[in-house]
Amino acid sequence: MNLENIDTEKWLDLGLEYGVKIIGAILIWIIGSWIIKKLVSTSKKLMTKSGYEDSLQGFLSSLISWGLKILLIITLLGTLGVPTTSFAAIIGAAGLAIGLALQGSLANFAGGVLILLFKPFKVGDYITGSGESGTVKEIRIFTTELATPQNRKVIVPNGPLSNSNIINYSANDLIRLDMIVGVSYDDDIKKTKEVLMNVLTSNPKVLKDPAPMVAVTELADSSVNFAVRGWVKNADYWDVHFENTEAVKLQLDAAGIEIPYPHQVEIHKES
Missing domain, CATH: 1.10.287.1260 (Helix Hairpins)
Incomplete structure (x- = not known):
């Protein structure tokens, strides 16, 4: 072989x-x-x-x-x-x-996937979630970047954010501006309503439709409280908020209607 x-x-x-x-x-x-x-x-x-x-x-x-x-x-x-x-x-x-x-990182990853899939908010929206508020600058897989009104940068982990209650103030084109204004019990309710309604109707940024509203909402301990409500475009919210707050004070003062506030009374003892 x-x-x-x-x-x-x-x-x-x-x-x-x-x-x-x-x-x-x-x-x-x-x-x-x-x-x-x-x-x-x-x-x-x-x-x-x-x-x-x-x-x-x-x-x-x-x-x-x-x-x-x-x-x-x-x-x-x-x-x-x-x-x-x-x-x-x-x-x-x-x-x-x-x-x-990597339990925490995987939770943040899962949260990021859920946020990107279901889109509760997008870049540019103003939101409140996980105890933070700000404008969304970037949505990453693990974190979301917010910019606060003071322009502070906040990095929020997506895990807690996706599991928290999220308020998206930018989701709709219109938003209602709510104010509570208290006046003295001595002042006339009808006249007060007219002054407050004039604040709303004289501001061109307050929409006519839906119609603005002024109503007595509470008879409090030291004031009659009025709900002052008007609809505005989302982009105009803060402008109208500041403008109407100032206008309420000025027009109530001009009409002689008092906004109650604590008074200090001096007591003079006789010698």
């Missing part, structure tokens, strides 16, 4: 066996990469059509791409005869360890 022929046949068999596997793995990699590229491209188009934010599109596309590539690599290793059970166990254990170590 010729040992050289046996060794040659053995190497040929091994070459054929692993050569077929290697060629198969190469084909799987080429076809799999093409499929992944198409899937990622299709998912981007669907997300764009659905109106997803650019930052969310980029993150989800990367997540889909890397997830599919990991599956492709595991498939390749299986094709080459490498046991993949241990790889799956290692990936699972690593995922669990990372998840436990």
